Amino acid sequence: MSAPSTPKKRSEVADVDRSLYDFVKSEEGYERFDDGLSEEIVREISAKKDEPDWMLDLRLRSLEIYERTPMPENWGPSIEGLDMAHISTYVTSGADQATSWEDVPDDIKDTFERLGIPEAERTSLAGVGAQYDSELVYHNMREEVAELGVVYSGIEEALHEGWEDVIRAHFMKLVPPTDHKFAALHGAVWSGGSFVYVPAGVTLPYPLQSYFRLNAAGAGQFEHTLIIVEPGADLHFIEGCSAPKYNVANLHAGCVELFVGKGARLRYSTIENWSKNMYNLNTKRARVEEDGAIEWVSGSFGSHVSYLYPSSLLMGARSSCEFTGITFAGAGQDLDTGCKVHLAAPDTRASVATKSISKGGGVSTFRSSVVVTPAAERAKVSVSCQSLMLDDESRSDTIPAMDVRSASAQVGHEATIGRISDDTIAYLMSRGIGEDEARTMVVNGFAEPISKELPLEYAVEMNNLIKLEMEGAIG
Amino acid sequence: MSVLEKTLTGVDAARAQTWNWLAINETTLEVSSVVEARAADLAAWAGDVRLIAGAEAQAWLDELTSEPIVGVSSGEETHSVLAFLGDVEGEDLDVSAISLLCEEGAAGDATIIAAGEAATTANTCRLRLERDSSATVDILVARPEDALHVQSFGATLEDDASLTLRIWILGAAKTTLAIACDLEGARSRFASELRYLAGSEETIDVTYDVRQLGRATEAEIGASGVLEGSAEKTLRASIDLVRGCKGSKGSESETVLVAGDGVRNKTLPVILCSEDDVQGDHGATIGSLSPEQMGFLASRGLSEADVVALAGQAIIDDAASALGDAALPEIVGWTRAARGPEAAAQAADAGALIHGTFCDVADEEA
Numbered sequence: 042m043s044a045p046s047t048p049k050k051r052s053e054v055a056d057v058d059r060s061l062y063d064f065v066k067s068e069e070g071y072e073r074f075d076d077g078l079s080e081e082i083v084r085e086i087s088a089k090k091d092e093p094d095w096m097l098d099l100r101l102r103s104l105e106i107y108e109r110t111p112m113p114e115n116w117g118p119s120i121e122g123l124d125m126a127h128i129s130t131y132v133t134s135g136a137d138q139a140t141s142w143e144d145v146p147d148d149i150k151d152t153f154e155r156l157g158i159p160e161a162e163r164t165s166l167a168g169v170g171a172q173y174d175s176e177l178v179y180h181n182m183r184e185e186v187a188e189l190g191v192v193y194s195g196i197e198e199a200l201h202e203g204w205e206d207v208i209r210a211h212f213m214k215l216v217p218p219t220d221h222k223f224a225a226l227h228g229a230v231w232s233g234g235s236f237v238y239v240p241a242g243v244t245l246p247y248p249l250q251s252y253f254r255l256n257a258a259g260a261g262q263f264e265h266t267l268i269i270v271e272p273g274a275d276l277h278f279i280e281g282c283s284a285p286k287y288n289v290a291n292l293h294a295g296c297v298e299l300f301v302g303k304g305a306r307l308r309y310s311t312i313e314n315w316s317k318n319m320y321n322l323n324t325k326r327a328r329v330e331e332d333g334a335i336e337w338v339s340g341s342f343g344s345h346v347s348y349l350y351p352s353s354l355l356m357g358a359r360s361s362c363e364f365t366g367i368t369f370a371g372a373g374q375d376l377d378t379g380c381k382v383h384l385a386a387p388d389t390r391a392s393v394a395t396k397s398i399s400k401g402g403g404v405s406t407f408r409s410s411v412v413v414t415p416a417a418e419r420a421k422v423s424v425s426c427q428s429l430m431l432d433d434e435s436r437s438d439t440i441p442a443m444d445v446r447s448a449s450a451q452v453g454h455e456a457t458i459g460r461i462s463d464d465t466i467a468y469l470m471s472r473g474i475g476e477d478e479a480r481t482m483v484v485n486g487f488a489e490p491i492s493k494e495l496p497l498e499y500a501v502e503m504n505n506l507i508k509l510e511m512e513g514a515i516g
Numbered sequence: 517m518s519v520l521e522k523t524l525t526g527v528d529a530a531r532a533q534t535w536n537w538l539a540i541n542e543t544t545l546e547v548s549s550v551v552e553a554r555a556a557d558l559a560a561w562a563g564d565v566r567l568i569a570g571a572e573a574q575a576w577l578d579e580l581t582s583e584p585i586v587g588v589s590s591g592e593e594t595h596s597v598l599a600f601l602g603d604v605e606g607e608d609l610d611v612s613a614i615s616l617l618c619e620e621g622a623a624g625d626a627t628i629i630a631a632g633e634a635a636t637t638a639n640t641c642r643l644r645l646e647r648d649s650s651a652t653v654d655i656l657v658a659r660p661e662d663a664l665h666v667q668s669f670g671a672t673l674e675d676d677a678s679l680t681l682r683i684w685i686l687g688a689a690k691t692t693l694a695i696a697c698d699l700e701g702a703r704s705r706f707a708s709e710l711r712y713l714a715g716s717e718e719t720i721d722v723t724y725d726v727r728q729l730g731r732a733t734e735a736e737i738g739a740s741g742v743l744e745g746s747a748e749k750t751l752r753a754s755i756d757l758v759r760g761c762k763g764s765k766g767s768e769s770e771t772v773l774v775a776g777d778g779v780r781n782k783t784l785p786v787i788l789c790s791e792d793d794v795q796g797d798h799g800a801t802i803g804s805l806s807p808e809q810m811g812f813l814a815s816r817g818l819s820e821a822d823v824v825a826l827a828g829q830a831i832i833d834d835a836a837s838a839l840g841d842a843a844l845p846e847i848v849g850w851t852r853a854a855r856g857p858e859a860a861a862q863a864a865d866a867g868a869l870i871h872g873t874f875c876d877v878a879d880e881e882a
Contacts, residue, residue, distance in 0.1 A: 115533040115541065381535075410538055415777070430792035433759060438788045442534045443802065445781045448774050451803035458757070458789045458796035 064155065065285045066148045066256050071174075073257065074131040080104060083229050086131050090197045090232070095209060103218035103228025110222040117406060118346045118375035123290050123320045130230040132174040132257040138195065140181045149173050156283065158252050166279075167247035168193045172264055174257050175232040186245060192238040193249055196265055199236040208236065211267055215298040215326045215354075223294045223322040223348075227263050231296065234264035237278065241271040241302070248277035248310075253295070255284040255319075261292035268309075272302040272330075279310045283343070286316035293319055293344075299327035301335050303357060308336040310495060315343035317373050322348045331357030331386075338494045339366040341378050350408060352381035353391070355417075361390040367491040368395070370403030370435070379408040379441075384417040384450075393424040396491055398484065399435035409441045413450045420450040428458040429487050522549050524572040528694045528723040530752040531568075532786045540750060540782045542570065543692060543721045545666065548609050548636060549576060558584065558642075562615040565642040568725050569668035569694035577611060577640050577668055584613035584642075589624035589649070596625050598842060599639055602632025602659065613640040618649035618677070625652045627839070630665045630688075631846035638666035645677035647701065652680045656835060656843050658850035659688035661716060667693045675701035675730065684835035685712040685741075686850055690719040697726045699733035699761075710739040711831045714747035715776070724753040724768075728794075732763035740771040742827045746778030754786040755796060762793040770800040775824040829859055833866035841871055 074082055083104050087097040112120070139145045142159050153159060153171050162169040168182030170193070177195045192199065200208055218228035235251045255262045270276050284291060293315060301307045307327070315321050321344035327335040337351050353362035364380045382391040397405040407426045428437040439456045461483050469479035485492075492500040529542035562584070567574050589595035595618075601610045610632070618624040630637040637659065645651055657665045665688045671679055685691050697706045706726060714720050726735045737753050755766035768785050787796040805813070805823060813823055832855075836847045844867040852860035 113536060115536070408534060410535060412538070428789070430789065430794075433762075433790075433792045435792070436788075436790040438532060438786070439798070440532045440534055440784070440786050442538050442540055443781075443783045443800070444538055444540065445772075445774065445783075445802050446779070448777050448779060449804050450774070451806065452800070453802075454783075454785070454798070454800040456785070456787060456796075456798040458787055459794065460792040 066152060068132070068257055070135070071257070072133050072135055073129050073260070076129050076259065077126045078104070078107070078130060078229070082130060086230055086232060092200065093205060096200070099213065099218070100229050103225045106218045107222060107225035107229055110225055112222055117348065117377040117408070118404070120320055120322070120346055123292060127259055127289065128292050129257065129260045130263065131232060132260045133176045134173060134178065136178050138177050138198070139179050142179065145179050149178050152254055152256070153179070153252065156252065156254070161250065165247060166250050167245050168249045170195070170235050170251040172233045172251065172253045174255060174260060175262065177233050182249070189243045190240040191243060191245065192236065194236050196234050196236045196267060204236065204238070207238070207269070208267065211269065211298060211300060212265070213296070213298070215328055216296050216324050220324065224296065224324050227265070227294045227296045227324070230261070231263045231265045234295070235266045235268070237268040237276065239270045239274040239276045242273040244275040245277065248279045250279040250281065253280070253282040255291055255293065258287040259289045259291065261294060264295045266295070266297040268298070268307065269300045270302055270305040270307045273304045274302065275306045277308040277310070281312050281314070283314045284316045284319055287318050289318065291316070291319045293321045293323060295323045297325035299335065301327060301329040301333040303330045304332040306334040306336070308338065310338040312340045312495070313343055313349070317343065317345050319344040320346050325351040326354065327352070328354045328356055329360040329362065332359045333357060334361045334363070337364045337366070337380065339364070339378070340491070340495065341366070341368040341376055344376065345373060347376040347378055349378045350381050352383065354383045354385065355389040355391065356385055358386045359388045360386060362392070364393045364395070365491055365494045366395040367488055368397040368405050368407070370397070370399045370405035372401035372403060375404040377406040377408060381410045382422070383412045383414070384420045384422065385414045386416055387418040389417050389420045391422045394490060395426045396488060397426070397428045397437055398431060398487070399428070399437045400431035402434040404436040406438045406440060411443045411452065413445045413447045413452060415446050417447045418449045420447055422450070422452045424454040426456045427487070429484070430458065430460045522547060524570065524576055526570040527573045528692050528721050528752070529568070529570055530723060530784055530786065531725050531754045531756070532788060534784060538782070540752070540784050543750065545573060545692060547576060547664070547666070549580070559586070559615060559617070561617060561644045562642040565644060565670040565672055566696045566698055567640065567668050567670040567694065568696040568723060569666070569692070573666065573694070574640070574668060577638055577666065580609065580611040580638070581613040581640065584615045587614070587616040587624060587626070588619065589617070589622035590619040591622060594623040594625060596627070599626070599628045600842070601628070601630040601637040601639060602634040602663070604632070604634060608635040610634045610636070611638040613642070615642045616651065618643070618645045618651050620646045621648045623650045627842065628653070628655045628667070629843050629846055631656065631658045631850065633660065634663070636664045636666070640668040641670070643671040643679065645671065645673045645679055647674045648676045650678040652682070654839055655683045656686070656839060656846065657684070657688055657691050658686040658846050660853070661687055661689055661718060663688050665691045667691070669694065670696045671706070672698045673701055673704035673706065676703045677701055678705045679707070681706070681708040682838060683708070683710045684831065685710070685714070685720055686832060686835065686847070687713065687718065687854055689717070691721070693722045695722070695724045697735070699726065699728045699735060700730055702730040703732045704730055705734045707736045708738070711834060712741035712749065713828050713831050714741070714749055715744040716746065718747045720749040722751050725756070726754065726766065727756045727758055728761045728764045728766055729758050731761060733761055734764065735766045737768045739769070742773045742775060742824060742831065743779040743781060744776040744824065746776060748780040750782040752784040752786070754788065756788040757791050757794045757796055759790040761791050764791070764794045766794070766796045768798040770802070772802040773824065773827055774802065774804050828855070829862060832859065832863045836863040836867035837870040844871065
């Protein structure tokens, strides 16, 4: 008779330590629009910003589209818990936008101090924008960068400071309100965000960073980021976001439109760390001209439900896209993330590498589309997605789609799903490494190709998060 | 009985849906139907087999099928079932069904040949493999380029059962295959190889949906083929590693040679996983011959057209050598009509080499 088998040891990973992000500031004295969505609210938002008529028209048209557009019946995670009738689309502290942290109200300044934004600005950034709920509260850029002709401001400010024609030519042109229901919602109620213009041939020595903080319970954040990188220019833009956790739903439906000129390069890095009551229904899209390059680095750690698929339209010959992403889905999270690439010119290149980790009942779905049009002669695409399951309560799905219509294209795809192998742990332990440390090492190693693409401070933060989760939690 | 035309929607739908604008989630079928529908009587076990052709498509198939060809394998002798479709005189529509039950420890096989001149051929194949049983199912689609073939396939496997499904699609205006397999029993195994050729305006639409429910199950799906002219192929392959299927492995691989300026290749390889102690993987290579490969082949005296023709012939020869005598004349006949007498003779030789049977069709050409 064989001996009774010993149950296998299993990784049991604690939830993310969110204390860094999970603190609430009072909304006393804040202006908060009624919950729900109406033409009156849309007109009020527009009036507060003293917008040109065409922008109000765009908002009203978007509202109309939102109201008549159904949600597709066959789409990923449920958003039934999101009721727009209980979401306020505009909340503001009323503080003027400052160019010095000293001029930012104390409680808001304290928020950003705790998130490390002013420190990062001092040490490693060319400029910073900080949005609190619906409005920017701080915006500043180094003088030497401004002297290069770089513009970095809020969209509203740019509209009033001589950039109206440029904004009108680009705003919601890559992501039209007809794109999907939440693009239409964004078009109707957008507020805040960033406008970046990098003149031809200019290379920024340091990244620009925008940080979005949603403090108000039951509110939505709808910032719009519009970046134009002219031919031959080079920019690294970093986006961060967080919110405290509430027991009511919050909504993030931002929009990012990126225009990358001939021979230009734009790296767009995002660390998304929303709280677990957040519906993160964000839309990001880049258009890349000849010899241009878009590089996405995307870390999705927070939110209750995410729909996030940055897309790249490679319209110019020899243009390229690199997408590097990691998704970490823990308890109560259903993160549907990935990317879209549309290759529409000769000799275009795309490389997609993603990792996902699921634990504690979290659901991670990698979803992608690669479309190679007949015009994309000699296009080359590689897609790699790897998923790590840390327990048997969680779920990890990969749903990549490929549509190849060019006879001379080469498309390669690989996907793997698995857990940390016992052999690997046994090998590391035979070298004198404890089991906990061995598992942490494996997870860090799994995430390493992504973390090395992140700015240093984010890479350190990500590795620390993984270490925190793994330490003392293996049993 | 009168015939009417109808459009079936929701055919071959992918289990995990993606963006609708990609037009990959499902397909539609234009089919003929009859006003006086017939309904097949199914054994209880057959009625429980999961099918995924879609509600409308399966209802159309079922109402046109009178009596299924029923096979029950038991004991040590292999029980064989053959369904030959498309050669019914005076009928534009030839629809059949197979139900094959392999009892404990038994072996069975089924061959479905869709090859005749009828405008539409269709078949539903249901299998149940009891403990320790095994089965091989071969499907050949060798139809004229204006014909339609619709295939629905479902299988349920108990402990230690093993199913091999081999499919060759050589031609048809449109071929749809919906293949469902439930690996319910521990250590049950499903292996499938799909090989296809499509040219001119031909369309191939294939959906696999494999659920791995038992412990230590294995699923392996392979697909490879050549697309020429303005052919269109869609492959949706889903492997679902269901919670509890510890120690299971699921694998999908695909190689597509794109050899036509109007070709469209769509692939949706899905792995669904809710169990940690498993391995799932997918790999795909889609494209034309690279300049490096062409350089090497040119140095051996081969043009790109030669290489594409060789790749196509390899698929035909594979079908000829793998399938039994009943299929060989159909393969050779189809090859002669589609690719000429030389290719037909080569297919006949490939079959003769394995089966020792010389094909009349090739002899006539000779």
